[in-house]
Amino acid sequence: MKMSRAVANGLKGTIFLLIAGCAGNGEGLDANGRPIAEGTVSIALSADFQSIQDNVFTPICSVCHVGGGAPMGLRLDAADSYNLLVGVASTEVPSILRVKPGDPDNSYIIQKLEGHAAVGARMPFGGPYLTADTVSFIRQWISNGAPPAATAAAQSAEKFGVVNVVPDSSEPVSQSPPQITVAFNQELDLSQIDPQSARIERLDPQSGAVLEMLPARVAVPSANHKALLIWPTHALSPGHYQALMRTAQPAGFANMSGQTAAFGAANSNGEFVMSTFDVEVLP
Amino acid sequence: MKLRSIVSGFALLVLGVLQGAPAEAEPYLAVQEGYKCNVCHVNPTGGGLRNDFGITYAKVLLPAETIDTKLDAWTGKVGDMLRVGGDLRADWTRNTAPHTQATSGFDLEQFRVYGDLTLIPDRLGIYVDEQIAPNGSQNEEAYVRYGSTTDGFYVKGGQFYLPFGWRLQDQTAFVREVSGISMTTPDKGVEIGYEKNAWSAQLDFTNGTANTSGTGHQITSQAVYTKSYWRLGAAVSMTQSEAGDRKVGALFAGFRTGPVAYLLEGDYVHDDSFPGGRNLVAGLAEADWRIKKGHNLKFTAEYSDPDRTVAEDQQTRYSVIYEYTPLPFLQLRVGYRRYFGIPQSPTENQRLILAELHGYF
Numbered sequence: 001m002k003m004s005r006a007v008a009n010g011l012k013g014t015i016f017l018l019i020a021g022c023a024g025n026g027e028g029l030d031a032n033g034r035p036i037a038e039g040t041v042s043i044a045l046s047a048d049f050q051s052i053q054d055n056v057f058t059p060i061c062s063v064c065h066v067g068g069g070a071p072m073g074l075r076l077d078a079a080d081s082y083n084l085l086v087g088v089a090s091t092e093v094p095s096i097l098r099v100k101p102g103d104p105d106n107s108y109i110i111q112k113l114e115g116h117a118a119v120g121a122r123m124p125f126g127g128p129y130l131t132a133d134t135v136s137f138i139r140q141w142i143s144n145g146a147p148p149a150a151t152a153a154a155q156s157a158e159k160f161g162v163v164n165v166v167p168d169s170s171e172p173v174s175q176s177p178p179q180i181t182v183a184f185n186q187e188l189d190l191s192q193i194d195p196q197s198a199r200i201e202r203l204d205p206q207s208g209a210v211l212e213m214l215p216a217r218v219a220v221p222s223a224n225h226k227a228l229l230i231w232p233t234h235a236l237s238p239g240h241y242q243a244l245m246r247t248a249q250p251a252g253f254a255n256m257s258g259q260t261a262a263f264g265a266a267n268s269n270g271e272f273v274m275s276t277f278d279v280e281v282l283p
Numbered sequence: 284m285k286l287r288s289i290v291s292g293f294a295l296l297v298l299g300v301l302q303g304a305p306a307e308a309e310p311y312l313a314v315q316e317g318y319k320c321n322v323c324h325v326n327p328t329g330g331g332l333r334n335d336f337g338i339t340y341a342k343v344l345l346p347a348e349t350i351d352t353k354l355d356a357w358t359g360k361v362g363d364m365l366r367v368g369g370d371l372r373a374d375w376t377r378n379t380a381p382h383t384q385a386t387s388g389f390d391l392e393q394f395r396v397y398g399d400l401t402l403i404p405d406r407l408g409i410y411v412d413e414q415i416a417p418n419g420s421q422n423e424e425a426y427v428r429y430g431s432t433t434d435g436f437y438v439k440g441g442q443f444y445l446p447f448g449w450r451l452q453d454q455t456a457f458v459r460e461v462s463g464i465s466m467t468t469p470d471k472g473v474e475i476g477y478e479k480n481a482w483s484a485q486l487d488f489t490n491g492t493a494n495t496s497g498t499g500h501q502i503t504s505q506a507v508y509t510k511s512y513w514r515l516g517a518a519v520s521m522t523q524s525e526a527g528d529r530k531v532g533a534l535f536a537g538f539r540t541g542p543v544a545y546l547l548e549g550d551y552v553h554d555d556s557f558p559g560g561r562n563l564v565a566g567l568a569e570a571d572w573r574i575k576k577g578h579n580l581k582f583t584a585e586y587s588d589p590d591r592t593v594a595e596d597q598q599t600r601y602s603v604i605y606e607y608t609p610l611p612f613l614q615l616r617v618g619y620r621r622y623f624g625i626p627q628s629p630t631e632n633q634r635l636i637l638a639e640l641h642g643y644f
Contacts, residue, residue: 024596026624029596029627032628059630060630068463068522071492119420121417128378128380131383
């Protein structure tokens, strides 16, 4: 009886630990747990937005403030944080901006981080709280006018546009392409992309009439926010095709600075033709 | 790695050996006693204001020592129609992490007050949960309830916590962070609930905690089957939001053997707000050993995989918490928590020592 109880207890303990599993060894990952191939580079904390993103928002805040369940709708992942922070009214106290450029004392984020906001708990929730030094860098960034990341600011001087589309009409492909890749010269504002909006149409080569509409998916690879991928959910048979998708902005695709680049005029559905291409049969 | 082995070994040792102690609850109290949440709480999904039995439990059954004072007469009732209660938690924490300076300090974690106004007995009521400190007042829950929360159907309308998995006291538990549904994220909408015999079930239609622009919604459902020695629950939640759709599922269970209550939960999340979508997983295993009346030793082991497609990014967390309830309405908690994650991240490898004073009524 004692033996069976010991075995049962041991089993429970083992199950307990098995469920807990083991932590990752971090091989091939950056400090935020993302693959190094994604191109993120760890930089020391400074009063630059990218540095604050990499050292504070991504590793600490976006544990909770991310995705479709982000508290107060505040997503603090790299793709969304700037647009949802700077000049945006806080949800808890709408009369106060989350980040008011030039005025850290009246920026809700500072009040939440320092624990004197009018509403709710100090952040990060449950602690550990950010050190005064860390908060001082965020304060300084806001005092500096809360500019976007230095790299984004440099890029904003360059006109945003498309640099390549593969495949396109210039060269037929010999088999169904796994994806249509559209490369931009700057990072895309992911919040403006509707992942459900892509589709592929098979066209009559002579008249251009739509013969068949095929579902497709769209994504921006986490490793490269300058590329847009549209892939058909089924292999494409030989024929003439075009890939279409919508954006949240009628003017076209937006970069992180709000500049837009369109693919000609949108059709009556608000869709842009991303690529026109031919799939041929191998000889 | 060595320390992890020591922690794991210690947990195994305690779980495996100490259960021979004399036989003799948060959700672990419910599991230890075999109660449904509505046995002790006004809110049928648990937490917050205690009902008559919950107050009696807090006065008599939970503390190490009962005292003969005017507290004996306290039932939480103020007149025939109004019931009030509250929780105050103050703590001291010391946090250390690799390559960073240790921090420590006192904090008022929360002071909350609850009120329940019974307009028609067993049929119609208004419930309010207000956090009044720290900082300014913040409404957590405020809803109208119609129907029976103990035997049959009920409907809630207003702002309330969503029913999803174990309603843990620790809102930073991986399963609560990954699911995004906890007692930090009340939502506005309606809930239809069913309480009958061993069954508790809820269906919620709400705005979605991430939807602040009125463009989405969240549907959440949970069912729990409770028996004296065990219980099993399942929960699902689907959020349509401007950020991207999100689906969350959880299976959770509890059982007890002698003085030890076990809580298990596994959560799976698919979030389309990330490019290409992302799958996340989190798990919780908790054991609560009631050493003797008023003394509880809690062990938790947790697991989180923030992206199933990325290898070696998993995190674990282990806690040992001793809870001492010397007197009615007073609890002391001390504990140690150790995080294990990728070595590049100090945050994922922090250590926390905590001491908490919890007063409630």
